[in-house]
């Protein structure tokens with residue numbers, strides 16, 4: 115099977131490619147990625163020489179380049195992760211989010227339609243798996259969780275651009291019979307995440323003895339899933355999911371931001387010796403809240419559990435500790 119993974123040099127994409135390469139020996143992977151600031155190809159070094167992996171630097175907003183590639187390398191499936199992914203950046207400058215997330219997804223859908231429609235009118239075996247986020251559903255109060263039927267109510271330019279791309283993917287199934295599936299996942303954590311995101315920031319700032327910035331009072335609640343669990347869910351959905359369906363993916367693992375930051379500081383205290391004045395928590399610094407900051411996300415993942423037999427790992431403490439150790443090494447603080 116010839117598979118294109120878009121955004122494979124990013125956080126989830128690089129973990130996913132390694133997961134697919136190691137667990138699906140019949141899959142040949144072509145990674146296409148623009149190589150933005152958020153990417154790092156070195157994460158794929160372990161499979162660089164494999165004859166089942168190749169890389170092409172390509173911007174999915176470049177329709178001609180995409181066409182050229184798709185005509186030459188007819189994929190049997192796409193797993194689409196390429197996106198601008200940081201909410202704060204979408205507030206500072208929304209434009210790249212519209213181009214990469216909405217127009218880029220449209221270009222991919224169109225090029226898939228062009229090559230896959232050549233195989234007749236029946237529902238295509240070739241699958242388009244689109245990776246989205248729980249943020250498209252908007253924000254929750256203290257109770258409840260997002261199911262696949264929760265109406266979309268995106269609040270940031272990032273989530274709005276993801277919602278737009280989800281609607282396009284949905285429409286290509288209903289209108290053109292394309293074999294699409296959409297997944298909406300909660301916050302991922304684990305190795306390969308860009309420095310700008312919450313968990314790497316907390317670790318880096320703490321170890322450098324700098325203030326650890328926490329938005330508002332740190333009361334916002336997020337559900338956290340280990341990236342390897344997400345990759346496992348994506349492979350499950352890609353190979354077993356029902357066409358035209360949407361699956362929510364989550365960790366059943368909600369944390370207030372401040373509780374999570376405290377927890378990471380505790381791990382750092384144990385792993386690295388105690389921080390300033392005996393505790394890294396002394397570095398926590400509350401900063402002006404993000405505009406329009408969604409209060410709480412929580413995911414009801416019962417559909418994927420019931421229909422596809424996927425479950426998240428319940429080993430948060432160990433996975434978070436493993437993650438902290440990975441970033442300690444990355445940032446050169448693993449000499450404890």
Ligand SMILES: NC(=O)c1ccc[n+]([C@@H]2O[C@H](COP(=O)([O-])OP(=O)(O)OC[C@H]3O[C@@H](n4cnc5c(N)ncnc54)[C@H](O)[C@@H]3O)[C@@H](O)[C@H]2O)c1
Pocket residue numbers: 120121122123124125126127146147148149150151152153154172173174175194195196197198199200213214218245246247248276298299300301302303307308
């Ligand atoms: N990180 C999370 O917690 C999370 C949770 C749910 C869903 N998602 C979704 O998963 C996907 C991957 O997220 P991530 O955290 O790995 O993001 P990331 O920012 O780490 O990686 C995104 C990758 O996409 C590439 N890219 C961006 N624009 C491109 C373009 N125009 N053409 C080609 N490549 C381009 C970047 O170079 C980068 O390698 C995104 O679609 C995101 O919305 C992420």
